Amino acid sequence: MTRPAAPGASTASHAGSRPRDLPFLLLWGGQSVSAVGDGMALLAIPLLVLQQTSDPVLAALAATPQTIGYLLSGLVAGALVDRLDTRRVMLACDTARLAVFTLLTALALAGAAPVWVLLGLAVVAAVFGVLFDTAHAAMLQGILAPAHLVAGNSRLELSTQLGVLAGPALAGAIAAGPGAGVCLLVNAASYGVSVVTLWLLPRDAVRRERGSGLSVRRAAGDLREGLSYLRRHRLVRAVCGLQVVVNLLLAVETLIVFFAVHTLGGGPAGASVALAAGAGGGVLGASIAGPLGRRVAAPTLISGALLVLAGALAAASAAPSVAWLAAANLVIGLTSVLATVHIRALRQRVVPPELIGRVTATARTLAVAAYPLGAVLAGQLTAMTGQSPRVAFAVAGLLGAGAVVVGHRTGLRPAAQTTT
Incomplete structure (x- = not known):
């Protein structure tokens, strides 16, 4: 079983901070509002x-800004976060996203937004989102004591899943009335909150800048240092590898949607039910992550959740x-979120604060x-x-089942035993 913090791991600046203390409550409250806005977008x-346009390629691209954002900036985001003040990074990113979505709103309401402009601005916002998410992981490591990281991550993930569940429903209702552009305005306002x-x-409540400035040479060195740590640390490497393989299959x-509509003949209503079930499973997974984490060791819980996911x-x-x-799909949503919460908390427990940005960004980018x-x-x-x-x-x-069994026996379990 893993200890709260492995040798060489992080030592949170707020050793006694809990999820009910003011710093976390402020962070959680702001991100809960922002999650609903993101869900609407x-x-x-x-x-x-x-x-x-009815172009299927453009329609598909409209649903992938976050993926494109990670591919464009994931590794660089980690290096920046490890060198800069996390609070200032997050403030700058959400101020930028507020500006981008305000511009998108104005263009949409004026009917003056070509598709390539909409997609381009969405990707710009996603790049700032990648930087924000990386800094967010680093800030959480500094705010919460190691023993409370699972509880904190599970509450934040619960808000994210509720946003995914409620946001599109609200967006659909607003789009049917005032129009989809108003949804973008609501999202901009959520960044303001x-x-x-x-x-x-x-x-x-946050770590301060550790570097003496930024340069191309320092950035390259920072990236190499983060990748080197990921290669050396067996437990973090094992979790990252398992996450990449499962994400490939997931x-x-x-x-x-294709399955529900074309194979099962459920139509749009059937597709909506299937997707909503997945989001509901995500909410349930985030709700039980904390209680389960107090009873089951993280490596066992991660592998068990991913094995059930493969079965689903x-x-x-x-x-x-x-x-x-x-x-x-409900089980898929539940187990994927359950595993994700514990993977994040495990990484925050064992990775040193000066490397958490690069390791987090690298792992997420690969996944x-x-x-x-x-x-x-699959297509x-x-x-x-x-x-x-x-x-x-x-x-x-x-x-997926085979990958989880092999990954647990040859990587995750042996790596966890060396840190107990």
Whole structure:
């Protein structure tokens, strides 16, 4: 079983800080509001694109700004966060996102936004989002004591999942009335709330700048240092590798809408039910992550959750109805969030503060990069098997189960034992 902090691990500046203390409550409150705004943008941007074009490629790109943002800036974001004041980075990023979405709102309401402008600004906002998320992980490490990292991460993830669940529903209602552009204005306002809560954070709740400035040479050295740590630290490397492989296979979930509509004949309503079930599972997973973490060692819990996830993918392949598919997706959402919360907390417990930005950004970038590759492979396999996604889900489930078992026995469990 892992200790609260491994040798050479972080020592939080607020050794006694808890999720109910003011610094975390301010951070959580601001990010809860922002999560709803982000959830609204998930639907609003594709709707604005679809108002102008029926091009499936552009429609797909409208749903991928975050992925593009990570591929463009993930590694650089880690190096920057490890050298700069995390609070100032987060303030700057959300101020920039407020400005970008205010501009998007003005363009959308004026009907003067070409598709390439909408997509370009969405990617710019996503790049700032990558930097913000990396700094957010570093700040949380400094605010909470190691023993409270799982509870803190689970509450933040719960807000994220509720935003994914409620945001698109609110966006759909607003788009049907005032229009999708108003959704972007609400998202801009949510970043304003985040800026206020970050500004109110006690100044001693965050780490200060450790570097003496920025340069291309220092940035390159920082990147090499972060990658070197990831290679050397067996436990962090094992978790990262397992996450990349599972993300590659989990990308088959991009076919859930196709599965519900075309294979099962559920239509748009069926697709909505299947997707909502996944979001509901995510909310449940975030809710139980803390209590389960107090009873089960993190490596065992991560591997167990991912193994059940693989089983749910395989079960989805045999779905005779939308209800079956929705139930499988609920389990997929639950277990993926459960594993994610504990992976984040484990990384924050063992990675030194001066490296947390680079290690977090590198791990996330690798996992994000695996997802579109997995989606392409799943789509090709579906096309090769008579336009049925059943084989793709079955293969993903079986390969995922094998990867988790091998990863746990050869990497995660032995690595965890060396830090006990």
